[in-house]
Amino acid sequence: xxxxxxxxxxxxxxxxxxxxxxxxxxxxxxxxxxxxxxxxxxxxxxxxxxxxxxxxxxxxxxxxxxxxxxxxxxxxxxxxxxxxxxxxxxxxxxxxxxxxxxxxxxxxxxxxxxxxxxxxxxxxxxxxxxxxxxxxxxxxxxxxxxxxxxxxxxxxxxxxxxxxxxxxxxxxxxxxxxxxxxxxxxxxxxxxxxxxxxxxxxxxxxxxxxxxxxxxxxxxxxxxxxxxxxxxxxxxxxxxxxxxxxxxxxxxxxxxxxxxxxxxxxxxxxxxxxxxxxxxxxxxxxxxxxxxxxxxxxxxxxxxxxxxxxxxxxxxxxxxxxxxxxxxxxxxxxxxxxxxxxxxxxxxxxxxxxxxxxxxxxxxxxxxxxxxxxxxxxxxxxxxxxxxxxxxxxxxxxxxxxxxxxxxxxxxxxxxxxxxxxxxxxxxxxxxxxxxxxxxxxxxxxxxxxxxxxxxxxxxxxxxxxxxxxxxxxxxxxxx
Numbered sequence: 001x002x003x004x005x006x007x008x009x010x011x012x013x014x015x016x017x018x019x020x021x022x023x024x025x026x027x028x029x030x031x032x033x034x035x036x037x038x039x040x041x042x043x044x045x046x047x048x049x050x051x052x053x054x055x056x057x058x059x060x061x062x063x064x065x066x067x068x069x070x071x072x073x074x075x076x077x078x079x080x081x082x083x084x085x086x087x088x089x090x091x092x093x094x095x096x097x098x099x100x101x102x103x104x105x106x107x108x109x110x111x112x113x114x115x116x117x118x119x120x121x122x123x124x125x126x127x128x129x130x131x132x133x134x135x136x137x138x139x140x141x142x143x144x145x146x147x148x149x150x151x152x153x154x155x156x157x158x159x160x161x162x163x164x165x166x167x168x169x170x171x172x173x174x175x176x177x178x179x180x181x182x183x184x185x186x187x188x189x190x191x192x193x194x195x196x197x198x199x200x201x202x203x204x205x206x207x208x209x210x211x212x213x214x215x216x217x218x219x220x221x222x223x224x225x226x227x228x229x230x231x232x233x234x235x236x237x238x239x240x241x242x243x244x245x246x247x248x249x250x251x252x253x254x255x256x257x258x259x260x261x262x263x264x265x266x267x268x269x270x271x272x273x274x275x276x277x278x279x280x281x282x283x284x285x286x287x288x289x290x291x292x293x294x295x296x297x298x299x300x301x302x303x304x305x306x307x308x309x310x311x312x313x314x315x316x317x318x319x320x321x322x323x324x325x326x327x328x329x330x331x332x333x334x335x336x337x338x339x340x341x342x343x344x345x346x347x348x349x350x351x352x353x354x355x356x357x358x359x360x361x362x363x364x365x366x367x368x369x370x371x372x373x374x375x376x377x378x379x380x381x382x383x384x385x386x387x388x389x390x391x392x393x394x395x396x397x398x399x400x401x402x403x404x405x406x407x408x409x410x411x412x413x414x415x416x417x418x419x420x421x422x423x424x425x426x427x428x429x430x431x432x433x434x435x436x437x438x439x440x441x442x443x444x445x446x447x448x449x450x451x452x453x454x455x456x457x458x459x460x461x462x463x464x465x466x467x468x469x470x471x472x473x474x475x476x477x478x479x480x
Contacts, residue, residue: 169309191235
């Protein structure tokens, strides 16, 4: 058995020092703890410790400012940074200044012990830390929920690489914000950030938009056109709504990612591709692959690092912080200062937010513009959300989850049978109501191709045929 590994702890909170010292001691580590950055620096200079765990805010020095100095004199020493600030900027600074890991407070002791074990088992990095961490005061991503902390840590690690990233999430979750953060805080931040939305460009123009074209390549091409790949040289190319890219363009994009070069439409001279790729979609691309609508080989080229953004309903604890952030932005744009009562924030948390953070931002701007009072109460929020949650005929809007819609319809069905529910075939009747539109949509998406529709649904082809017969659904094959 070798000698126990040594861990140095720096935190001005006595309780945290005690808890960490006891936990690491029980795990078999030698532990030294201090309340000051200066003492930690002296220990590091003297060659002590196999691992450092440091807080960010300490009385005599910021732990993040100490990090580059530690890495300069002892590049092999791993450093774990912990912070109660729990912001995206803190995570990015920690990663770019050489931290092995960033842990937001409060953290789980089991997680910390796992990080310590992993840090001591990982070969030391030899690359010098990047002390210039991008715009320090920007907060492109807001939230302190566990889901967002995971996003911060992942994005922070990715800013030190050029890996291709696939960002998925519902509309309004902030996919372009993540792409911009990867660029603004990344290695290519001095280069251009170029975005292209596949859903917003006519399919016959996408290849020209991406790769450019030569004069005379097609009708109307009176001059040479520079494509987005060329515009993004040295920077980042953001391919938004990649799931809407037509098949021909998918093939050309795959070739670029494989070979690292492209040609313009009508051109012959290869041009080297020099852009980091960040793609985004709200679609389930695996389902699109099964339906034959998206190339599987392109998916794996783009999905090097998958990053899922949670919808707002999965991180309701962030709603108050986000609302304050959006009200501050509204004030900065010239609208009046507003604040929310605690009851108003609680009302916001009960809304399903089908439009996610974008919907919340629009609501905050509306409240700031239309309500004269400085403090917005629950009544004002409720009035705005009640309108958003109902359609003109008074029924709840269709912008709700499938589960919520089914539950609402079933409750109405139960309420309509005051003398008791029909006891025969209820399950079969409900399932048929759900299956009919599902099968119709699958057949529509695959132009009536039952083999592709069955694959998309995860059904055997014979099972699909039987369901179509039982539900008396006609099949009309589309014309390609």
